[in-house]
Amino acid sequence: MDENVNISLKLFIEYLQIEKNYSQYTIEHYQKDIREFFMFMSEQSLKCLEEVEYVDVRIYLTKLYEQGYARKTVARKISCLRSFYKLLLREGRVEENPFSLASIPKGEKKLPQFFYEEEIAQLFDVCEINTPLGQRNKALLELLYATGIRVGECAKIVLKDLDMDVSIVLIHGKGNKERYIPFGSFAHDSLTMYMNDGRKALLSKGDAHHHLFVNHRGGPLTERGIRGILDKMIEKSSLSGKIHPHMIRHSFATHMMANGADIRTVQELLGHAFLSSTQVYTHVTNEYLRKSYMNHHPRA
Structure with a gap:
């Protein structure tokens, strides 16, 4: 896979740390989600981030559902990748965001659990x-x-x-x-x-x-x-x-x-x-x- 893929991930991590001030715990989850998408790209013979199109996003969504992920988890992964591409678009590293049209599934509204x-x-x-x-x-x-x-x-x-x-x-x-x-x-x-x-x-x-x-x-x-x-x-x-x-x-x-x-x-x-x-x-x-x-x- 193109070396620019890893450079783009490093840029995104720095963005989360410096601009968004996210916790290390959250950043680790985001990094894991993106690396999982990189594996999917390899399976689909997609060598660089610019090659990803909306149809690839739909295939990835189908794969996530087939793997049994909860709707909330799928929504988090898609949101993460949308933000990832949004930054790359801002920095001129890609020409479009293939995740911009992907609909995030609405999860069930669950009340927060608490201790009596x-x-x-x-x-x-x-x-x-x-x-x-x-x-x-x-x-x-x-x-x-x-x-x-x-x-x-x-x-x-x-x-x-x-x-x-x-x-x-x-x-x-x-x-x-x-x-x-x-x-x-x-x-x-x-x-x-x-x-x-x-x-x-x-x-x-x-x-x-x-x-x-x-x-x-x-x-x-x-x-x-x-x-x-x-x-x-x-x-x-x-x-x-x-x-x-x-x-x-x-x-x-x-x-x-x-x-x-x-x-x-x-x-x-x-x-x-x-x-x-x-x-x-x-x-x-x-x-x-x-x-x-x-x-x-x-x-x-």
Whole structure:
């Protein structure tokens, strides 16, 4: 295959990192999607990106469906490739975008999954605070649940972003947008213990730096590392079913609205650019209240 194909991919990755400020986790998914399309090009004897036409896109879509991919996954792959070609068109590396006419299948609207309050309590119960790593994990979980921040945003926090006197953290979100989020006494106490004890013990094993959360070697804790910690917490708890770390963010929003927070406040705390992204929690909250009613009302 033409060497320009790999050069174009490198250009796109730099665009996602610098211009779009996407997380490494998202970039890895985009890179995987594009490399899979490169394999398809080889199978179809397409040597360069300029040779791809709309008919090839239709063949690729058919192949994805035959492989059993969910509609949401297919939509993500096509959206990624459309953005890829859009950049190449902007940079003059291709003359047209064959994905511009490809219709992205609409996925089923599913309500975000969340933990009930008693389930969140089970996660906190598995946290040990008699070791440096245990203190870190407890502080990590407390802060995520107290603020509803994304895992990627959590990994970026440095010590100067925290104002412990007023319990506020500065979050660097998507698109270089910043927002301040308050956190409660539980998170404050766990963070204080971790920073005064556990973090110092872990830093003694590595180079000094200003990241809030550190790994077992004393280096900055990555987004992937945080996901791994949360996965292990969930495994240690008695929770079952399909669970992912992002459910902590969904739980934060659901519990806030169930307890009377207005939607605009939740939107600002979550860092949503559009209110429509936050409105889904209105439906989640209704279901949450319905189940609580059915479980607790004596004549439900």
